[in-house]
Amino acid sequence: MKTICFYFQIHQPFRLKRYRFFDIGKDHYYYDDFNNENIIRRIADRSFVPANQLMLDMIQASEGKFRFALSISGIALEQLQVYAPEVIDGFKELAKTGCVEFLAETYAHSLASLKDTEEFVEQVKQHTETIKELFGQTPTVFRNTELFYSDEIGSVVSSLGYKGMITEGAKHLLGWKSPNYLYASSSNPELKLLLRNYKLSDDIAFRFSNTHWNEFPLTADKFVRWISTTPESEQVVNLFMNYETFGELQSKESGIFEFMKALPRFAEESKISFSTPSEVVGKLKSVADIPVPYPVSWADEERDTTNWLGNQLQNAACSKLYSISERVRLIEDLRIKQDWMYLQCSDHFYYMSTKHSSDGSMRNVFSPYDSPYDAFTNYMNVLGDFITRVEAQYPSSIENDELNSLLSTIKNQGEEIVSLEKEIKKMKALKNKKAISSEANPKKTATKK
Amino acid sequence: MKALMFGWEFPPHILGGLGTASFGLTRGMAMQSDMDITFVIPKPYGDEDQSFLKIIGACNVPVNWRDVNYDQVKRKIGNTMAPELYYKLRDHIYADFSSIYTNELGCIGFSGRYPDNLLEEINNYSICAGVIARAADFDVIHSHDWLTYPAGIHAKMVTGKPLVIHVHATDFDRSRGNVNPQVFAIEKNGMDYADHIITVSNLTRDIVINKYHVDPRKVTTVHNAVEPVSKEIQNIIPNKNPKEKVVTFLGRITMQKGPEYFVEAAARVLERSKNIRFVMAGSGDKMVEMIDLAARRKISDRFHFTGFLKGKQVYEMLKSSDVYVMPSVSEPFGISPLEAMQVSVPTIISKQSGCAEILMNAIKLDYWDIDGMADAIYSICTYPDMAEFLQKEGKNEVDNIKWEYAGNRVRAIYEKVLRS
Known part of the structure; x- marks a missing residue:
């Protein structure tokens, strides 16, 4: 029996405001609140809120047969909490149905997996904590930023105890193989890999409303037919896409919501079930190992x-940013910690991309900047200020090791002071007791004397 | 294909970008094996490169019939024109111009510059054009800039051959909107008579369509390009102080070029960093005002004026710069940023420049955005990766912007006007 595994991704960066070099050292607030609020509110209204409702309806209508997974970055959760809390409530409600699985990822939707393993591990832990706190689930399947995956990343993820990981079913990895099976990491075979079926995923996410597409219009029965006519042995179809697909990337008027609504019925007729990633990992056996020496992602043709x-x-x-990561991890200041997360967002680096798009211009659609150079200048100015703040906490003249030992000395001394103080208290209490008891029995002491 | 071109400047004796563009374009077109170009300028000096086209000086064209012998002609104008051509042209004098002062060969004198009696010189140029058009053999007429439009129209009237005019600038660019009505009239007339109009950017194309009310179907943009740098220039060793960065403005210091925005941006940068110097190279009617402005902003110790630079000096200046800035308020095209990028200098240009339409690896800003300009200057001077990236990618990019391609596009336009 075939199964469809849906996972939807949600991420929004904290976009930076226009930060000139003369602001360095004077202004420590970096974010474009107006833009950030506007964008997340728009997406929430057009997509997240109605999509949550749709998913809930589908789960109820199918009596729990429709199941899927959500992967929400920590930064997106923070933005939603501030600007669109009703979306979080919607997620909580979905979590209660037991049909929705939450995946683990990096808190900041960062590039840490490629640059800084220690930071990567910290962020994954932090994200897992947040998910546990909000939705009462402990994720068992991991999804990396932009589906980055390599053998090296696989080892780290596996060592963190995750059973499965999601990545792209890239042509150069699979060759003649089909993405519609469960695979395993070649470095750690106990880590299972779910590969995105990019053809069918993009049919929904990108081509759904494209009238030039020869398969337009895409209907639910046609889509299910495509899946059911895949070879008998192919067990799972991984459809991974942005949650914004519903209502934002594909507008409500395109009929995307109706398309989704109709899917479970046609799937049931063709005896196709729905599963969450951890169910797939638990139920199916992997058919092969996939070696991935260089990192892949889900972006572009390459x-x-x-x-x-x-x-x-x-x-x-990126190197400049991670050059101070060790330093930042020593710092307790909450605002610095927060900025550290926000600055790691992969989007900031995406805005600096100079890969030429098809029309030859370098302006990319989602960038708030005019050009990659503009993006770089602005980011470096902000980073310049951030680094001076970090250095103000601990001057850069001290080596990290030295600083570490000094800090641990301070910490040890602190602990010692605390324990000594406890002792003093104990002694004092003892002394007081004695004094009291001696007052109570003055005669005895007196006689003793 | 034979083209009769009318121009005003030709290297090495040039006063602005028009001469550079005329030279580059004709050289690019001459790469087409069957292209034959006759280029008319007011006053040749004899040291022009004529290996790929033929130059005729209007100052050597007889308009009054004089009986002069071969030796006399050879002695007088032999270095710029063959006496045979003189006699051929003399056979085609078409009217009585004895009211105009002419020399012993019956030719009118030209300054070849932009004198006060420019309109008179334009008119005389067009009289000579009439003689040339009657004598020369060509398929299409091509006029460069408004000074030569009347000549082009005249040639078209005489021969009925199609006229293509090349708009390198309009008076709206030069005057920030306060156009000179006489110049406007000449420009408008030229556009009305032209069979096709070539503009150097879409910015200029929009002006031609909207301000001169020309049918958009008649106007095509052919972006300028840049000549590859010569060995001599490549070998210039820049004179650089490793501890200091140099930011350069290079061009005429006039209202059109937006020099005041450069000074203001410099003042903003110098508030924060001390190891950057600013240079304003060139001369113009706003120079004194700029010196004064720099003094008022109290940055004169780090803000330098070089005066007018010529030939090799331009490249010496560019090569010792770390950033090139062109904050033009309205620039039809602007070849100089391309020249800067050729010698690997990171470049900041205004969005109001035509070259911004084709350049990817330059920083583009609104000319009035002095904060942005300051930020970009600071960024290039502070982050070595930014400077390196722009140097490398910028050079790669301009090395592929060739006059040959522009020439092919002009050729296609010729074919089109000849067919219709």
């Missing part, structure tokens, strides 16, 4: 990381 770390500007900015 399916590589060049959208984020493809040019000198991106690499310079």
Whole structure:
């Protein structure tokens, strides 16, 4: 029996405001609140709220047979909490049905998996904590930023205890193989890989309302037919896309909601079930190992990381950022910690991409900047200020090791002081007791004397 | 295909971008094996490169019949024109111009510059054009800029051959909107008579369509290109102080070029960093005002004026710069940023420049955005990766912008006007 595994992704960055170099050292607030609020509100109204309702209806109508997974970055959750709390409530309601699985990822939707393993691990832990706190689930399947995956990343994820990981069913990885099976990581075979079927996923996410597409209009029965006519042995179809597909990327008027609504009925007729990623990992056996020496992603024809770390500007900015990561991890200041997360967002690097789009212009549609150069300058100015703040906490003249030992000395001394103080209290209490008891029995002491 | 071109400047004796563009374009077109170009300018000096076209000086064209012998002609104008051509042209004098002062060969004198009696010189140029058009053999007429439109129209009237005019600038660019009505009239007349109009950018195309009310179907943009740098220029060793960065403005210091925005941006940058110097190279009617402005902003110690630079000096200046800025308020095209990028200098240009339409690896800003300009200057001077990236990618990009391609597009336009 075939199964469809849906996962929807939600992420929105904290876009930076226009930050000139003369603001460095004077202004420590970096975000474009107006824009951020506007965008997340628009997407919430047009997509997240109605999509949550749709999913809930579908689950109820199918009596729990419709199941899917959500992957929401920590940063997106923070934005939703501030600007669209009703969306979070919707997620909580979905979580209660037991038909929705939440996936683990990096808190900041960051590039840490490619640049800084220690930071990567910290962020994954932080994200898992947040999910547990909000939705009462502990994720068992991991999804990396932009579906980055390589053998190296696989080892780290596996060592963190995750059973499965989601990545792209890229042509250069699979060759003649089909993405419609469960695979395993070649470095750690106990880590199972779910590969995105990009053809069918993009049919919904990108081509659904494209009138030039030869399959337009896409209907639910046609779509299910495509899945049911795949070879008998192919067990799972992984459809991974942005949650914004519903209502934002594909407008409500395109009929995307009705399309989704009709899916479970046709799927049932063709005896196709729905599963969450962890169910797939639990139920199916992997058919082969997939070696991935270089990182892949789900972007562009190349399916590589060049959208984020493809040019000198991106690499310079990213290296500069992670050059202070050790330092930042020593810091307790909450505002610095928060800015540290927001600045790691992969989107900032995406805006610096100089990969030419089809029309030859370098302006990318989602970028708030005029050009990659503008994006770089603005980001570097902000980062410049951030680094001076970090250095103000701990001067850069001290080596990290030295600082670490000094800090642990301070910490040890602190602990010692605390324990000594406890002792003092105990002694004092003892002394007081004695004094009291001696007052109570003055005669005895007196006689003793 | 034979083209009769009318121009005003031709290297090495040039006063602005028009000469550079005329030279580049004709050279690019000459790469087409069957292209034959006759280029008319007011006053040749004899040291022009004529390997790929033929130059005729209007100052050597007889308009009054004089009986002069071969030796006399050869002695007088032999270095710029063959006496045979003189006699051929003399056979085609078409009217009585004895009211105009002419020399012993019956030719009118030209300054070849932009003198006060420019309109008179334009008119005389068009009289000579009438003689040339009657004598020369060509298929199409091509006029460069408003000074030569009347000549082009005249040639078209005489021969009935199609006229293509090339708009390198309009008076709206030069005057920030306060057009000179006489110049406007000449420009408008030229556009009305033209069979096709070539503009150097879409910015200029819009002006031609909207301000001169020309049918958009008649106007095509052919972006300018840039000549590859010569060995001599490549070998210039820049004179650089490694501890300091140099930011350069290079061009005429006039209202059109927006020099005041450069000074203001410099003042903003110097508030924060001290190891950057600013240079304003060139001369113009706003120079004194700019010196004064720099003094008022108290940045004169780091803001330098070089005066007018010529030939090799331009490249010496560019090569020792770390950033090139062109904040033009209205620039039909602007070849100089391309020249800067050729010698690997990161470039900041205004969005109001025609070249911004084709350049990807330059920083583009609104000319009035002095904060943005300051930020971009600071960024290039502070982040070595930014500078390196722009140097490398910028050079790659301009090395592929060739006059040959522009020439092919002009050729296609010729074919089109000849067919209709």
